[in-house]
Amino acid sequence: MAAAPRQRARLAPLLLCCVVLAALLAAALVSLSGSRQYLIYGLPDPGAFTSYGLTVVRVLTETGAVLTIGSLLFAAFLVPQQRSGLLAADGYAALRTAGWAALLWFAGALLSVPFTAADQAGRPVGQMLNPTTLLPMVDALEQAKAWALTALIALLVTVGCALVLSWGWATTLFFVSVFGLVPVAVSGHSASGGSHDVATNSLLFHLVAAALWVGGLVALLAHARRRGAHLGLATSRFSTVALGCWLVMAASGVLNALVRLPVHDLLRSTYGLLVLAKIVLLLALGLFGYLQRQRGVRAVTGTGSRAALVRLAAVEILVMFTTLGVAAALSRTPPPADAATRPSTTELLVGYDLAGPPTLLRLFLDWRFDLLYGTAAIGAAVLYLAGVRRLRQRGDAWPVGRTVAWLAGCGSVLLATSSGIGRYAPAMFSVHMGSHMILNMMAPILLVLGGPVTLALRALPAAGKDDPPGPREWLLAFVHSPVARVLTHPIVALALFVGSFYVLYFSGLFDTALNYHWAHLAMNAHFLLTGYVFYWPIIGIDPAPRRLPALGRLGLLLASMPFHAFFGVILMSRQTVIGETFYRSLALPWVTDLLSEQRLGGGIAWAAGEVPLIVVVIALLAQWAKADERQARRSDRRADTRGDEELAAYNAMLRQLAERGPGR
Incomplete structure (x- = not known):
């Protein structure tokens, strides 16, 4: 048990570097559009601290969300539980990791409330720290309310991870955490404008698949680094999940982009270039996933190196967090179609x-x-x-x-x-x-x-x-x-x-x-x-x-x-x-x-x-x-059996009477 903290300590710097890289990348990409997004929507510029701060907070929040969901996925479905229904040691370790990640998710979602309100009001975030100013804004803004609800869900998961020990409750917390992705997904850019039904539905698929893939891989890597049991089973199960998630992410991501962006604008706008960058990263992740499955099978069957599996997974995680940074920047960059099209009232x-x-x-x-x-x-x-x-x-x-x-x-x-x-x-x-x-x-x-x-x-x-x-x-x-x-x-x-x-x-x-x-x-x-x-x-x-x-x-x-x-x-x-x-x-x-x-x-x-x-x-x-009819057949079978027994008894009685002879 003493090795687990040391192994986690070795993994922590990698995750920290990935998060910092994703946050810096997202902030740098958001700077490409500058204040254009505020001009499009007719809002005053809230200032650099609010604009970039919201982007960094978004990266931290998404990191907490995916680590929570991935760790709970690992605890509930990737490693076996005890026959008594309690989590085994590996599941318990993943549950505790989920608790700390959910705390980060909660803090990020809570910070997102004033940052989102300030961003959409075009005011510095410092003015939103006063409850008398913040509460009316939250009541008027759907996305701010969505972040508040997300913070409540994350807090519930945090408390649950600290209290539960059984597989059933860990599974319940997993589904609750997946639901935590929904409020923000259905209240962002995809939920407004034309074709918002297709955009919202595809975004839901995309976010859930990304959280399962990224978070599940981090949990698998942590499990391999601490040399947990049943690595072969966990790798096999996660490979199936990862393949499905990649297919869903690719299809839903392309569909969501096509709803918001004409094909001819892919190379002529910041939004289009970010979409292309995300597509390239998804293709790279698909290649890494394939190699990870191949080497993972060899490693867990004894014909390959466990260390090679860990190194490959670490590189894949780095690319994944780069993708998260691009995705965060994409969510903060207005698509050109928003300014060019005027949907009807019905649309x-x-x-x-x-x-x-x-x-x-x-x-x-x-x-x-x-x-x-x-x-x-x-x-x-x-x-x-x-x-x-x-x-x-x-x-x-x-x-x-x-x-x-x-x-x-x-x-x-x-x-x-x-x-x-x-x-x-x-x-x-x-x-x-x-x-x-x-x-x-x-x-x-x-x-x-x-x-x-x-x-x-x-x-x-x-x-x-x-x-x-x-x-x-x-x-x-x-x-x-x-x-x-x-x-x-x-x-x-x-x-x-x-x-x-x-x-x-x-x-x-x-x-x-x-x-x-x-x-x-x-x-x-x-x-x-x-x-x-x-x-x-x-x-x-x-x-x-x-x-x-x-x-x-x-x-x-x-x-x-x-x-x-x-x-x-x-x-x-x-x-x-x-x-x-x-x-x-x-x-x-x-x-x-x-x-x-x-x-x-x-x-x-x-x-x-x-x-x-x-x-x-x-x-x-x-x-x-x-x-x-079934009851009648059963009754007939019983009657046939009993009838044979009665006939045999009657014949036995006749034989006994015959053996006694007349007058006996």
Whole structure:
């Protein structure tokens, strides 16, 4: 144990040099545009200290974020935990590293609040240190509020890392830390202007992939330097993660740049040159990643040098932090397209223009691919088919009906978010309600009938008695986790499924959410997840933490029906328009009566809510019929067995009577 501090001490100077290099590089690159960014947005120059200080703080904050996420990734998934559920020594060391990194993340995010407020107000940061000046600015600026929320999340992770010891809580902290990237990502330049839906979604992919890759590599290097156990397993698992992250970073980075920058401006603007520099660095990182995987395999199998692996990883980390510096400068440099284009009101509010009224043809053929949910739907379908293929290759059967149900569920998600329905949903209440019904009622039913957990448990290899837990064991741990037990409790599932309708639409929350793209993403996730949690214990094929009896499942289903019908009736009879300010600001020429539009949405909610329930009843009846059939077969087998026993006893009695003879 004494070697660990010394090994960390050797790694600390490398990280410190990388951070200083990234900060200096970012500040130098930001200086290329000078005060041009403030002139573009019509703001006074806040001064060199505020401008460069914000850039340096951004680098420090991103460093803390990626080290936190990478260390938690390492503790939760790259090294095995003990069979008791507690973290092993290597996982515990990574957790403690995550705690210190989260403290840096918290400090940087907290400093970013006054620096961001000063930068966007065009005033020196010293004037923002007074709470009476800062608080009104934070309340008025979305990005300052995002940094405040990020600081709160980082503080929560910091405290959690100091308190927890179990694998389950370390995994929870990992997902919380990944979520900490979201507030700033959805409130920056990508969240405003035209095509902000594509820009924001691609940026989310980019940031998460970068954090997993950079932070995970640093954690792996630290593990190798302290000569921790299971280096081969950690290297193998991280290589898979790194390859996926590189592909995601490359695709999302190029897409995000194309949204903001015309191709012909790549060589004619500072922003374009920074984009090219980042592309070159990403290509270099891909090469380093390939070499690292090749040498890493040789090193951990004994045919290569562990020291060579460490040196290569150190160089890769240096290039990664250089990329972070370029990325920080890129976030502080205005793209030329911002000054050259003037998007329409619809494009500013929704992210894109609409071709005309939503005819039936446009609703089904006017597609705009949703990077988040469209990619998730296609990816889920591909993974499911891969699992079915693996079962068939080893001679196991898998019901075709389940495959059809899962693919239809993925198709429903794709239809609701990427077709014309998804395109018009942010701009029209009636179309939004149609998308809501698909995501909340139709898609979850089909997805739970697909039995994805059962398929995964059969397709994934089980860890041996002495082998470290893998994806199959992680999935089982989630199914039996306290979170899953609470969410699938009948009262909780029913309250989330039907109660959220009333809270969202009748509390003013929907009115606020209409103005933000991230809120649309959150609403879609909520609709989909609450529907899945509700239908999972009712008609789900998969093992659930709580299995309800047949009458209990039917009762839970029937209990939800009046709430849906009543919700639709309220919408149709309501005399005030929900989200009126937003819909009036769009001023769509084909939507002249917002109250009639809302009543149409209420009618869709009332009518569409009944059809999926009929599907559920049919599925329940089919499942009961199969259960009765299985029970009848078991009874017949028992009867056959008992019948043979009774016949044998009767024959034995006759033989005994025959042996006694007459009169005996």
